Amino acid sequence: MPKNSKVTQREHSSEHVTESVADLLAHEEPVDYKRSVLNVTGEAWDKQKDVEEDLDSEKRPAWNSKLQYILAQIGYSVGLGNVWRFPYLCQKNGGGAYLVPYLVLLIIIGLPLFFLELAVGQRIRRGSIGVWNYICPRLGGIGYASCLVCFFVGLYYNVIIGWSIFYFFKSFQYPLPWSECPIVKNGTVAVVEAECEKSSATTYFWYREALEISNSISESGGLNWKMTLCLLMAWSIVGLAVIKGIQSSGKVMYFSSLFPYVVLLCFLVRGLLLRGAIDGILHMFTPKLDKMLDPQVWREAATQVFFALGLGFGGVIAFSSYNKQDNNCHFDATLVSFINFFTSVLATLVVFAVLGFKANIMNEKCVVENTEKILGYLNTHVLSHDLIPPHVNFSHLTAKDYSEMYQVIMTVKEDHFKELGLDPCLLEDELNKSVQGTGLAFIAFTEAMTHFPASPFWSVMFFLMLINLGLGSMIGTMAGITTPIIDTFKVRKEVFTVGCCIVAFLIGLIFVQHSGNYFVTMFDDYSATLPLTVVVILENIAVAWIYGTKKFMQELTEMLGFRPYIFYFYTWKYISPLCMAVLMTASIIQLGVNPPGYSAWIREEAAEKFLYYPTWAMAILICLIILATLPLPVVFILRQFHLMSDGSNALSVTYKKGRMMKDISNLEDNDETRFILSKVPSETPSPMPTHRSYLGPGNASPMEMSSAPNGRYGSGYHLASTPESEL
Numbered sequence: 245m246p247k248n249s250k251v252t253q254r255e256h257s258s259e260h261v262t263e264s265v266a267d268l269l270a271h272e273e274p275v276d277y278k279r280s281v282l283n284v285t286g287e288a289w290d291k292q293k294d295v296e297e298d299l300d301s302e303k304r305p306a307w308n309s310k311l312q313y314i315l316a317q318i319g320y321s322v323g324l325g326n327v328w329r330f331p332y333l334c335q336k337n338g339g340g341a342y343l344v345p346y347l348v349l350l351i352i353i354g355l356p357l358f359f360l361e362l363a364v365g366q367r368i369r370r371g372s373i374g375v376w377n378y379i380c381p382r383l384g385g386i387g388y389a390s391c392l393v394c395f396f397v398g399l400y401y402n403v404i405i406g407w408s409i410f411y412f413f414k415s416f417q418y419p420l421p422w423s424e425c426p427i428v429k430n431g432t433v434a435v436v437e438a439e440c441e442k443s444s445a446t447t448y449f450w451y452r453e454a455l456e457i458s459n460s461i462s463e464s465g466g467l468n469w470k471m472t473l474c475l476l477m478a479w480s481i482v483g484l485a486v487i488k489g490i491q492s493s494g495k496v497m498y499f500s501s502l503f504p505y506v507v508l509l510c511f512l513v514r515g516l517l518l519r520g521a522i523d524g525i526l527h528m529f530t531p532k533l534d535k536m537l538d539p540q541v542w543r544e545a546a547t548q549v550f551f552a553l554g555l556g557f558g559g560v561i562a563f564s565s566y567n568k569q570d571n572n573c574h575f576d577a578t579l580v581s582f583i584n585f586f587t588s589v590l591a592t593l594v595v596f597a598v599l600g601f602k603a604n605i606m607n608e609k610c611v612v613e614n615t616e617k618i619l620g621y622l623n624t625h626v627l628s629h630d631l632i633p634p635h636v637n638f639s640h641l642t643a644k645d646y647s648e649m650y651q652v653i654m655t656v657k658e659d660h661f662k663e664l665g666l667d668p669c670l671l672e673d674e675l676n677k678s679v680q681g682t683g684l685a686f687i688a689f690t691e692a693m694t695h696f697p698a699s700p701f702w703s704v705m706f707f708l709m710l711i712n713l714g715l716g717s718m719i720g721t722m723a724g725i726t727t728p729i730i731d732t733f734k735v736r737k738e739v740f741t742v743g744c745c746i747v748a749f750l751i752g753l754i755f756v757q758h759s760g761n762y763f764v765t766m767f768d769d770y771s772a773t774l775p776l777t778v779v780v781i782l783e784n785i786a787v788a789w790i791y792g793t794k795k796f797m798q799e800l801t802e803m804l805g806f807r808p809y810i811f812y813f814y815t816w817k818y819i820s821p822l823c824m825a826v827l828m829t830a831s832i833i834q835l836g837v838n839p840p841g842y843s844a845w846i847r848e849e850a851a852e853k854f855l856y857y858p859t860w861a862m863a864i865l866i867c868l869i870i871l872a873t874l875p876l877p878v879v880f881i882l883r884q885f886h887l888m889s890d891g892s893n894a895l896s897v898t899y900k901k902g903r904m905m906k907d908i909s910n911l912e913d914n915d916e917t918r919f920i921l922s923k924v925p926s927e928t929p930s931p932m933p934t935h936r937s938y939l940g941p942g943n944a945s946p947m948e949m950s951s952a953p954n955g956r957y958g959s960g961y962h963l964a965s966t967p968e969s970e971l
Contacts, residue, residue, distance in 0.1 A: 304369060305490055306566050312494045316563050317580045319501035320720025321554050322587045324404060324713050328684040330552070330588040331528075331595040333544055338535030339528055343589070345536060345545040350585060353823050354549040356815040357780060359577035359808075360787060361555065363796075365564035366573050367803055371728025372558035375565075380786045381890035385879030387728050389779050390558035392872050394724040396771040397557070399748055400764045401721065402482060403755040404682075405714040406474035408707045410454055411686065415703035422449035423694040442850035446691040451845045454686070458758040460844050461766075461861055465758025472756045476749060483745040485715065486722045487738055490566050493719045500712040500719070505587075507709040508594055514702070515597030524600020525593060527675040543830045546823065547773070552584055554717075556776040556783065558724030565727065574800075574808060595684070602692040603674035610669040611646045617666060618649070626664075631656055643669065682761075685710060765842045766857070770865050774835075775872035777828045781821060782876065788816040840865055 307313040334342045368375045373387030414421055425440035425448060440448035451457045458465045485496045515521050535541050554560055564573060615638060621627040631652055636645045646669055654661050689706065696702045725744060730737055755763050787796055793816055801807045841856040857865060882888035 304566065306568065307490060308494060310571075312497065313563065313567060314576065314579065315497045315501040316490070316494060316720070317560070317576065318583055319497045319716025320559050320563065320723075321552060321580055321584045322501075322504070322713065323552075323717035324685075324710065325548070325552060326584070326588045327591045327595070327710070327713065328682075330548060331592040332684065333548055334592050335528060335596075337538075337541040337544060338532040339530050341531035341533050341536050342541065342545065345542050346549065347585065349542070349546050349549045349823070350581060352815055352819055353546060354553050354555070355577060355581045356812055356820050357555050357784065358553045358560065358581055359574055359812065360783070360816060361560040362564045362573040362577050363800055363803070364787065365561035366567045366569065366571060367799060369565045369569075371565060371731045372561050372724065373728035373732045375561055376783070376786060377732075377890065380790045382880050382883045383782055383786045383790070383876075384883065384890070385875035385877070386779055386782050386786065387558065388875035388879065389775060389872060390556060391725050391728060392875065393772050393775050393779070394557050394559070394721050395748070396767060396868065396872060398718060398721045398725070399752050400755055400767040400771075401714065402478045402718060402748070403471075403475055403752060403760070403764055405478040405481075405711055405718065406471055406756070407454065407682070407686065408710040408714065409474045409477055410470060411690070412704065412707040412711060415700050415707060418700050420690075420694055420699055420703055421453070422446045422690055423699070439847060439850045444687075444691065446687050446694070448850075450682075450686045450690075452847075455761050456758050457761055457845050459846055460855060461759050461762035461842065462858055463759055467753065468756050468758055468760065471760070472753065475752055475756050479745045479749045479752070481715065482718045482722060483742060485719055486726065487741050489726070489737055490563075490723075493723070496719065497716065500716045503712045504709045504716075505590075507705050508587075508590055510705065511594045511702075512590065512597065514696070515594055515601065518597065518601035518696075520601045520604030521597040522600065523671060524596035524598070524603060524675060527600065527672075528592060528596040539830075543827065543834075546827050547831075550777070550780070550827070551772075552588070553581060554720060556780040557721060558728060559720030562723040562727035563720065569803060570805065572804060574804060595689070598689060598692045600675065601695070602688065603671055605692075605695055606674050607643055607669055607671045610667055611641060611643055614650075614666050614669060615641055615646060617664070618653070621664065627653065627657075643671065762842050762844065766840075766861065766865055767868070770840065771868045771872065774828070774831055774869055777824060777831060778873055778876070781824045781828065784816060784821045784824065788821065793817045 307316075334340075336342075364375050364379065365371075368378050370378070371387070372390045373384065376386040377384040422445055425436045425445045427434050428437050429435075437448065439452060455471070456465070456468045484492070486493050550556075564576075567573070618627065619638065622629060622632075631649075633645075633648055633652065636649055650666060650668060653664070653666065657664065690703070693699050693702050693706065722741070722744070726737070726741055729735065730740060754760065755767075757763075787793070793813055796816075797808060797813060839856055840862065841854055843852045844855045845851075846853050879888065883890055
């Protein structure tokens with residue numbers, strides 16, 4: 245109720261009240277009695293027409309088509325993690341057996357929470373700040389926390405797009421620049437670069453040519469100008485894609501969401517034709533069933549489900565807020581969730597087909613190198629020719645022949661075998677070398693592509709795919725920032741988007757220093773995991789326990805035209821909050837057990853070395869976590885003590901200005917209906933309309949009911965207004 249209204253003034257006045265409720269309401273804004281619960285005239289209410297009028301008056305942008313919206317959600321949820329994180333987890337945690345815990349957790353955690361975010365965004369038609377202000381004002385900090393996490397993630401995520409842009413342009417040459425080690429002149433002698441010779445050509449190119457990396461996070465080394473320009477280009481692309489909101493980003497999604505599938509299918513066909521591809525796929529999907537009993541496997545599966553769908557970021561809510569009210573968001577949630585899962589499986593097939601080919605190449609190289617060592621020992625009589633099986637032909641030596649020869653030499657020369665320096669050269673060892681993240685994309689995969697026929701073409705396609713995967717996720721991440729801010733503070737869309745991109749680019753310069761890769765690792769590991777887990781738990785509690793699961797299910801029944809499965813009732817109310825609480829506890833324990841650190845590239849050793857973060861870096865790390873979660877307690881305290889508006893003045897749920905709503909669950913014994921209808925409550929007909937209005941937290945939430953009763957009359961009336969109205 246407006247603070248300056250006559251009803252409110254009389255509530256705070258000490259004067260004796262003599263007017264009836266009807267007299268008081270007469271001074272208020274006109275009530276839409278056709279739709280109100282006070283409609284006793286029997287006049288029909290055309291719901292569809294009313295909703296259309298509401299939407300027209302609100303002038304909120306909308307998706308051009310259902311396909312555009314689905315592609316946007318797919319582009320946002322399917323990102324780089326599907327390509328370089330899921331395959332690694334699958335290999336590490338039992339191969340095919342890992343798919344079982346992942347699928348179970350997708351169904352009991354991922355799908356219900358994804359459906360929940362889609363539903364609240366579509367129903368309330370606002371970004372994350374507006375949605376959680378409406379559902380529970382005291383937990384309105386959820387929206388602000390989501391915006392901050394989106395900002396932190398966007399800062400480093402766009403750097404990865406910048407790296408992909410750098411490799412994309414470097415791919416237009418033959419041979420590829422990372423296919424061979426560079427030759428340097430030492431006086432009159434040309435020698436291979438020592439750092440490259442100790443590692444590999446692709447590893448050297450990544451660390452030295454692309455990143456120009458320093459030995460530790462403490463050695464900044466200044467800006468890497470090549471990557472600075474690539475980062476500028478990345479932010480320019482993102483800014484152009486989102487500057488007009490869904491009018492511009494929706495069109496971009498047609499390409500950025502579909503193109504990666506074209507590339508993945510091309511890579512799958514090409515990969516299956518490569519020698520050794522089947523070895524990689526069989527290794528991948530050979531189940532290690534004992535892994536399913538490991539709690540760590542379930543924790544990592546839950547974390548991957550959580551981040552794969554983009555829960556808690558606000559992008560899901562932002563995209564769904566541009567939908568029509570009657571859109572079937574349950575179908576959307578199921579479709580996008582399982583497309584995401586099958587994309588991860590497809591990417592895993594591609595990755596391990598290519599890595600199987602690479603493993604065979606590396607195994608053959610190992611056999612050749614060690615065979616040369618054996619021939620040298622035979623020529624110097626260190627080894628006897630009698631140790632070589634008679635059927636072995638050194639000119640056509642197979643991996644099987646080498647393995648047999650290796651076993652004989654190891655048995656006979658048991659005492660001095662280590663001195664020979666021979667490697668077993670097992671294909672299984674090569675396949676077990678697990679790589680993830682940038683190590684997979686910029687080292688392992690790039691090395692495999694150097695052995696492809698027409699390798700520049702495949703390299704261009706691969707890095708263009710990474711750019712599009714990253715762009716789709718960045719568009720959703722930016723929507724998680726821009727939509728709630730524009731909805732809440734009414735800033736101009738274009739100005740705010742450009743300003744946001746400029747600020748993000750300037751802050752993002754810390755990621756393109758020579759030590760920038762270590763900051764990317766820090767932000768990736770710690771800026772989002774714990775804060776987002778807290779955010780999603782509070783989202784779940786706000787809807788299921790404060791707003792009310794039964795009430796929310798009723799609203800969904802109205803909106804969808806059918807009642808959602810009872811499965812969602814129990815997952816929202818009990819299973820999902822419990823699972824997320826366990827995940828949060830496990831994440832905190834993980835932080836305590838494993839001191840924060842990073843893998844540094846030591847130039848002199850040409851190898852990675854694990855280092856702990858220095859004190860100042862630990863301070864930054866802790867500040868990231870605190871800053872991301874700070875809005876939650878701050879907003880709660882400010883609203884608890886009425887130091888901050890509850891945000892209702894800026895909310896609209898497609899109801900017209902001044903429309904009266906009533907929650908019959910909050911009526912007292914002396915019901916005011918008797919003053920209006922001149923009957924005692926027990927004799928009055930039920931005021932519940934056929935289609936119940938969407939009831940805000942002001943009347944439904946236990947927190948609101950206990951701490952702020954609706955004035956001295958206890959009537960439970962309140963007004964819903966459009967954002968343009970001043971209450």
